[in-house]
Amino acid sequence: MDLVTLADLRAAADRIRPAVVRTPLLPCAFQRFQHSPLWLKPENLQPIGAFKLRGAHNALARLDADARRRGVVAYSSGNHAQAVAYAAAKEGITAHIVMPEATPAVKIENTRSHGAEVVLVESAAQRESAAYEIVAERGAVLIPPFDHPDVIAGQGTIGLEIVEDDPHVDVVLVPVSGGGLASGIATAIAALSPRTKVIGVEPELAADAREGLRAGTPADWPLELRNRTIADGLRSQPSELTFAHLRASLHDIVTVAEDEIREAMAVLARSARLVAEPSGAVPVAAALFHAAELPPGRTVAVVSGGNVDPALLADVLAVRG
Amino acid sequence: MDLVTLADLRAAADRIRPAVVRTPLLPCAFQRFQHSPLWLKPENLQPIGAFKLRGAHNALARLDADARRRGVVAYSSGNHAQAVAYAAAKEGITAHIVMPEATPAVKIENTRSHGAEVVLVESAAQRESAAYEIVAERGAVLIPPFDHPDVIAGQGTIGLEIVEDDPHVDVVLVPVSGGGLASGIATAIAALSPRTKVIGVEPELAADAREGLRAGTPADWPLELRNRTIADGLRSQPSELTFAHLRASLHDIVTVAEDEIREAMAVLARSARLVAEPSGAVPVAAALFHAAELPPGRTVAVVSGGNVDPALLADVLAVRG
Numbered sequence: 001m002d003l004v005t006l007a008d009l010r011a012a013a014d015r016i017r018p019a020v021v022r023t024p025l026l027p028c029a030f031q032r033f034q035h036s037p038l039w040l041k042p043e044n045l046q047p048i049g050a051f052k053l054r055g056a057h058n059a060l061a062r063l064d065a066d067a068r069r070r071g072v073v074a075y076s077s078g079n080h081a082q083a084v085a086y087a088a089a090k091e092g093i094t095a096h097i098v099m100p101e102a103t104p105a106v107k108i109e110n111t112r113s114h115g116a117e118v119v120l121v122e123s124a125a126q127r128e129s130a131a132y133e134i135v136a137e138r139g140a141v142l143i144p145p146f147d148h149p150d151v152i153a154g155q156g157t158i159g160l161e162i163v164e165d166d167p168h169v170d171v172v173l174v175p176v177s178g179g180g181l182a183s184g185i186a187t188a189i190a191a192l193s194p195r196t197k198v199i200g201v202e203p204e205l206a207a208d209a210r211e212g213l214r215a216g217t218p219a220d221w222p223l224e225l226r227n228r229t230i231a232d233g234l235r236s237q238p239s240e241l242t243f244a245h246l247r248a249s250l251h252d253i254v255t256v257a258e259d260e261i262r263e264a265m266a267v268l269a270r271s272a273r274l275v276a277e278p279s280g281a282v283p284v285a286a287a288l289f290h291a292a293e294l295p296p297g298r299t300v301a302v303v304s305g306g307n308v309d310p311a312l313l314a315d316v317l318a319v320r321g
Numbered sequence: 322m323d324l325v326t327l328a329d330l331r332a333a334a335d336r337i338r339p340a341v342v343r344t345p346l347l348p349c350a351f352q353r354f355q356h357s358p359l360w361l362k363p364e365n366l367q368p369i370g371a372f373k374l375r376g377a378h379n380a381l382a383r384l385d386a387d388a389r390r391r392g393v394v395a396y397s398s399g400n401h402a403q404a405v406a407y408a409a410a411k412e413g414i415t416a417h418i419v420m421p422e423a424t425p426a427v428k429i430e431n432t433r434s435h436g437a438e439v440v441l442v443e444s445a446a447q448r449e450s451a452a453y454e455i456v457a458e459r460g461a462v463l464i465p466p467f468d469h470p471d472v473i474a475g476q477g478t479i480g481l482e483i484v485e486d487d488p489h490v491d492v493v494l495v496p497v498s499g500g501g502l503a504s505g506i507a508t509a510i511a512a513l514s515p516r517t518k519v520i521g522v523e524p525e526l527a528a529d530a531r532e533g534l535r536a537g538t539p540a541d542w543p544l545e546l547r548n549r550t551i552a553d554g555l556r557s558q559p560s561e562l563t564f565a566h567l568r569a570s571l572h573d574i575v576t577v578a579e580d581e582i583r584e585a586m587a588v589l590a591r592s593a594r595l596v597a598e599p600s601g602a603v604p605v606a607a608a609l610f611h612a613a614e615l616p617p618g619r620t621v622a623v624v625s626g627g628n629v630d631p632a633l634l635a636d637v638l639a640v641r642g
Contacts, residue, residue, distance in 0.1 A: 275591075313590070317638060319631050
């Protein structure tokens with residue numbers, strides 16, 4: 001299987017530069033462990049509130065004129081939907097986004113506000129077939145959320161930026177779900193700074209990737225198990241392609257508990273002035289509560305996204321007497 | 322009176338580069354007015370949670386070896402205290418910070434955690450005399466929060482960065498209190514992009530600078546009037562030095578209401594994933610609710626700080642109904 005290369009990552013970086021925010025590394029005063037000073041890579045500050053814009057924009061920017069005329073399609077109720085909608089609008093490409101009717105109105109509105117055509121289907125199970133109907137009817141190009149080399153290369157630009165900003169980084173903490181983000185970042189860091197350890201972080205309740213990597217073959221956890229975690233962005237599983245990248249370049253995976261994720265969200269809001277969604281707070285939860293399981297040294301935690309339901313955010317931040 | 326020059330600003334930028342975060346401009350999808358697209362300059366992401374680090378670090382970095390041995394002193398219960406404490410630790414200088422006993426414990430703790438000596442006094446009125454005692458006893462150098470050319474030059478580096486990142490910016494919105502931030506930014510923009518309009522923003526309840534600038538002479542509002550605003554960082558008044566800068570380079574001042582400040586805080590958290598303190602949300606409140614009073618065009622709002630009491634943040638974000 002061909003893996004994404006450093007050249008792919010560098011080409012992606014050039015392609016996406018006009019569309020994404022060059023996020024800085026933020027030093028954290030709140031980290032308690034002096035032997036492991038912590039920086040944050042705040043991808044929640046991307047225009048759509050998550051790193052997904054990088055991969056989606058890279059995939060769209062590579063389309064030829066013919067494909068651009070036919071348009072793109074994605075099925076997602078999460079950050080990938082908004083990423084494709086936003087990137088398509090920037091590139092002047094028609095985007096169809098297939099979403100279940102039960103998707104919160106605010107997410108449907110946000111996706112429409114970026115100019116995308118939202119196609120509602122009755123259930124999540126119908127999303128994929130509805131998307132393929134649009135592919136068949138219009139010749140539209142399907143943009144997958146993680147299972148594609150262009151998407152992996154786009155997410156990996158985060159790794160290039162981390163090494164550029166801190167050539168002495170020792171540890172990078174990345175959430176793992178479908179594995180596109182972790183694959184891209186681990187590939188970048190392995191190429192540019194092989195002594196740096198990239199550690200994946202999963203919720204205990206959706207730790208299929210850890211199980212799979214330890215066994216050397218993908219583990220399949222039923223969706224109803226994975227759906228238990230509050231980290232709604234971390235309920236997917238690696239594909240063959242992302243699993244191969246993770247095996248090649250990821251150092252290890254640690255897991256965090258649900259209450260640790262909530263506490264990390266509160267710490268990020270109060271001490272780093274960042275709103276993170278549960279999935280985006282998972283690496284910081286590892287830094288705060290699992291330091292003994294991590295290699296020591298200069299540590300960067302990727303805050304992958306900040307699209308959190310306002311009621312959940314208010315609940316996490318509620319000051320209890 | 323000598324005003325700060327572009328050369329001062331550029332020297333400050335070189336001096337503070339190792340200590341401050343180079344904040345990006347963040348495009349805002351939530352801005353409703355297509356003729357005035359909005360970007361944020363998130364200074365709440367500085368290590369101490371506010372822009373004040375820029376001015377404090379510039380002032381400290383200019384001290385000679387003799388002054389460094391004697392140490393520095395500041396009186397503040399707000400962001401300036403933490404800025405001086407943090408910058409002094411970075412430079413290996415002893416810092417004494419004078420605070421009233423009634424200062425919230427968390428702010429005293431934060432200041433101590435940066436390695437500063439906190440000197441508690443009974444009332445806010447005693448802060449200044451206590452600080453001058455330390456100056457007399459130790460020969461320590463007083464670092465004022467805004468009334469100093471080095472502090473103004475440090476804050477003005479924000480203006481250099483805005484023009485560097487968007488040479489076509491039309492409008493910059495800046496909070497006004499003691500006027501150090503607005504003076505520095507207005508000076509930078511007037512030198513580099515004279516067609517760009519820098520607009521100050523004040524709470525209606527502490528609008529002394531607007532009154533003063535319209536009259537051409539500083540207005541003095543009693544502290545008990547200024548203390549009414551929720552924007553606790555905007556209760557100071559310009560000094561002679563900052564007033565002169567504002568007269569020279571600020572285009573206008575608009576004011577915002579208290580409920581507009583709270584709403585801007587909620588919008589920033591939910592739609593820009595940024596925690597802003599009330600003072601830091603004031604320019605965004607102007608963009609959201611006073612667009613008709615602002616010049617049209619590409620607009621940057623400075624989010625000056627994010628050190629908000631957790632209970633107030635929770636209250637502003639509470640989902641009602």
